[in-house]
Amino acid sequence: MVDVQVIGPEVERSAEVLTPEALQFVGQLQHLFGASRDELLATRALRRQAIADGEPLDFRVETADVREGEWSVPPPPPGLVRRRVEITGPTEPKMAINALNCGADVWLADLEDANTPHWHNVVTGQLVLRDAVRGSLSFTSPEGKQYAVRPDAVLPTIVPRPRGWHLDERHVLVDGDPVVGAFVDAGLYLFHNAVEQLERGSGPYFYLPKMESHLEARLWADVFVHCERELGIPRGSIRATMLIETIPAAFEMEEMLYELREHATGLNAGRWDYLFSVVKVFRDAGPDFVLPDRSAVTMTAPMMRAYTEQLVATCHRRGAMAIGGMAAAIPSRRDAEANERALAKVREDKTREAGDGFDGSWVAHPDLVGICREVFEGVLGDADNQLTRQRDDVHVTREQLLDVAGVPGERTEAGLRANVEVGIRYLAAWLAGNGAVGIHGLMEDAATAEISRSQVWQWLRTGVVLDTGETVTAELVHRVIEEEVAGIGDLDRVDDARRLFEQVALADEFPDFLTLPAYTLID
Template sequence: MASTEAILAGVTVLGTVTEDQRKILTPGALAFLALLQRSFNATRKELLERRKLRQAEIDKGLLPIFLPETQHIRDDPTWKGAPPAPGLVDRRVEITGPTDRKMVVNALNSNVWTYMADFEDSSAPTWENMISGQVNLYDAIRKQVDFKLGPKEYKLRTDRTPPTLIVRPRGWHLEEKHVLVDGEPMSGSLFDFGLYFYHNAVETQKRGFGPYFYLPKMESHLEARLWNDAFNLAQDSCGVPRGTIRGTVLIETILAAFEMEEIIYELRDHSSGLNCGRWDYIFSVIKKFRNNPNFVLPDRAQVTMTVPFMDAYVKLLIQTCHKRGVHAMGGMAAQIPIKDDPKANDKAMEGVRADKLREVRAGHDGTWVAHPALAVIATEIFNKHMPTPNQLFIRREDVKVTPNDLLNMNVPGAVTEEGIKKNLNIGLGYMEAWVRGVGCVPINYLMYVFAPNLPTVLPQKRQLPNHDFFNNNREDAATAEVSRSQLWQWCKHGVTTAEGKKVTKQYAQKLLKECVDDLASKAPKGNKYYLAAQYFETQVTGEDYADFLTSLLYNEIISPGTAKAAAKL
């Protein structure tokens, strides 16, 4: 085997590395990253090109179907996914959030079963966020994450076993431009996965769990195969037995919904199930069929989990997972408490209760929340209706989902000017925060947040006239993507609003200007609303359409320093 020094030839670090971060960016860790990159980046890029070809087929009218070439996998009743791993047998309530130190402590102190530490949608991938997040998880696993912030101390609880830690790396489409391997930026996925695995795989095993991952944004079983290959190489290289890793796949693209069994099959020795990534799933439906007028959806508030295409997706996911013996996880409750309006808060929490009751009755084995207050509600409902650790025994053999069911866009409702303004508000609010390095943000209401890289309270009040589902949401990349994709779609197809106004490029630009002027006027000095609007305007007129907002904005938050050879860090 080549020496570390030889492997590091051609590896360059452009980001600033503090003394505290050197324990993460060690020569051994960087050599491991280089090994992953050189082994898998070419395949990653091929799969991304395959996505473009698939999009071109869809634009020509070729709708997805269940793959004929993998029919034998779906028809074979004998194979199963891996049995639930330690700490993942019961996952009834999972909390999610970014990896800043305060969030890590608060999440691990929450009364939940697992914590998904997120390097993806709820984290803006600045170099500082990504590396400090790795430091924080390294310290948390070793029970050395306690710290002081002003007069307040943040300490891990010692009266119980903490929630099981699951890490979500970035999707295959994202890069880490602060590390170059042979002149090319590293895969963000392999960077996040590789650093966490290298430092923590053996340590987590000593402590009785992990390493466990959530895998985002996949569009095919071939992309799951790539993750499985990376898992095997990582385990072999670090002396960890194969099958130690577990990966839960977020089914958050419409194309992945047609390949759920195949995705579990590719990861079967490492599979811990599938998750309903609901907001990204809606985004994917709009994105993939954005040029088809038959897929135009009404205001986002009307696209609930009970509309035909969403209901079919949920039922098929639960049936598929339980058929193969793995968990079927429910989706995110993104609401956070409204502290100064009890009536609005009660209404929002009732919505959470109804959503979690629907999930547990459908057969889900657990659910996601974004705030500890919601964990109480979700726990109460799942404890009442799921007295067992999971519901793998609920087979849902009554379910018969066809391709037409997954593509049934019979969604009642209309496009309204209020819906357009809400989408503009959410998109601008998220994008402005993102270019400041913040990956999740409350929009439209003065709220306390469980995203501790923000101030405890937003610095200004931004209130819409009516309290509704959106006024108490923690928005992240997924909801921003839904917002901009709907705006693009409505403009592209010239829909007419309920008020009788045709949505045109000029109309969208007018409302965007009004929205950004209003937001910027109320925000503190130094805000980046006009910068966000420059990018957003290119995305809402039915013309240009970026693959992802995060890719579109990424160059605004990179901070390359002097290039340093990895071997000399």
């Protein structure tokens, strides 16, 4: 028996998921794999320092045999053969029901960037998933409005995204220490739903975020094998799609698929987290690694094209699905002209992805499901996916992946102000418990705040000169923060958000993740 304690506040119906048996299951994961997680985080820090000291980031020499070998991942499992459109969103009851009703092929049930890890959200998210798997999810709003899954709805495959390796869950202790957040998220979900999902003809599937190396994928593989054995389900039942959203992972796509192998289904191409990682890894590498305004960095920039084409080529060479990035637009029902412009951008983005060979893509709003499906059906026709389309024309080099200097765009005062305003607005919502926030017509999550604050930090440290002729200094950033907060006005927890943004954007040492200090300000 492992000593497991729950010290979070009481949450309605928590006894249904925080059973002694489920907590023991989570406790065993911490007992067996917690030290390995800690070692991997230490390895991340050492590698980052080596790059800062001049060691080049490149494809690994010691894993060349994996890249050159003949191997493949298993065919996609039931429910993940056709993934033309996937909707993402937090495991909040109302949004979960909307996702289940929207007609998407997959619901990425986000326990990570779109979810503030308030203890209430952590527990409620598991209850929502448990009910959704069993077809019993319903919700009544405080105003008395009832939400339920439509009887005629074709339900999407449920694919949760647990927290990244770096986050702990302080409300669950093993031997007095916090449990790795990912073990809580994945462990509770598997314990309560793995067998149920298999009996229903689907399976226990995951999206895995923010990994930086194949060794981190190997740890997930070890966790999955253990869980399958403990739950008595066939080996290889647990399947996962990995997000390639860090620049180190872009150099290890094949190795990560190889390590996960029997549990792998594909890779996903993100955007904000990927750019955040570029800033984080190369934050002291000089002006050649300073990005323009974040709004100017589109997926058509040369380094982003190299990254996405490498992902498609890698996936299809190994029999894995390639899933495109987020369409974050929130359709407007009040401004027809603005809505048309937003939808045109979504269509353009999805047309590029489908043409490049992606098997499907993400949207953040139910109203975008139809556009995404229409675009992919126009390219795929009756085919379930594009796995047979090999991108033998793709030969991406280290220089192409790291061509930050080749990204077109300016560094502007408007860009600085947007980073400050959107970053603080998002953090205020996050601290108040909402991790998926509509801001200026876009659905934002924690990656938004990360790229915003990291770009401010980098511009300040490199003395970027803006389009106005002003140099980015601490004084300028403080003034912009004052003015933008005044413009935001009365917003719940805006003062806490402001202090947090200043802490992570102006600190002498770069905080690896803003959610680490932010976590101390909730509950």
